[in-house]
Amino acid sequence: MPELPEVETVRRGLEPVLTGRRIERVEVRRRDLRLPIPSGLEASMTGRRIESLGRRAKFLLVHLEGGDSLIVHLGMSGRFRIFDGAPPEPETHDHVLFAVEGGATVVFNDPRRFGMMIPARTAETDSHPCLAGLGPEPLGPAFDATVLRAQLARRKSPIKTTLLDQTVVAGLGNIYVCEALFRAGISPRRRADTVGAAKVDRLADAIREVLTEAIAAGGSSLRDHRQPSGELGYFQHRFAVYDRAGERCPDCDCDLASTGGIQRIVQAGRSTFYCARRQR
């Protein structure tokens, strides 16, 4: 489900409900996510106040009073929902429930159980194995065209798979890589180290733009993603290429009669969507 914009949307949705509130009860109904939830999680979180919610790439960070944090990854299908008043009857795949002072309950639901919930000391979150190897935040000051150029110059794999590598840039996933490459006019098949400097500049801009626009739209709702409030994100309506195989290219308007319009190919086992005419 979630790439950087979806996780940021979740963070913003949970922030007003959780920040400053004390956790009254934690209930873990299933511990066997991608990594098992440690058995001490309930005891270590109950009674603690939540100081702030952060995000690093696709990881949500819950910072507690007292120097402990919870590192959360939503995997492919993880989501949070907020309930006011009495906690609801648990639904299928509701794995973790947090009841906070004031009456709200936040429920983590994850059908595929690729998600993670890992406690860590706040001071050590950046160096935690989950986060230590991540590349720069694409919307942060450590990411620009120069940094990206240096990364791509030593990569011989296709630009598409290179951008999915979280050590190159942190937070991009399949959707936003496809969309950024379209905006930059770069073929997903092109070797990363052969993308020209001017195109890398456009790519860095395209990455920042598409992520910023997607966050503003509340992320993309394909099947699972919801904002914690229950609202859908709506950036999926603005996809230029993702999941649009066979449609006309929104830029050059080419279609089946010319180059085939938006094409779907498979790279490293994942779908790539692009316009072979506009993207070189």
Added chain:
DNA sequence: CGGCAAACCTGCGAGC
């Protein structure tokens, strides 16, 4: 080291 397929797990839509 690099790159790719498979694995992890469940659900859904398409096609028969």
Added chain:
DNA sequence: TGCTCGCAGGTTTGCC
């Protein structure tokens, strides 16, 4: 209706 197949927003592992 009901089965099977392929596919899905992520990450890690293991093999060549």
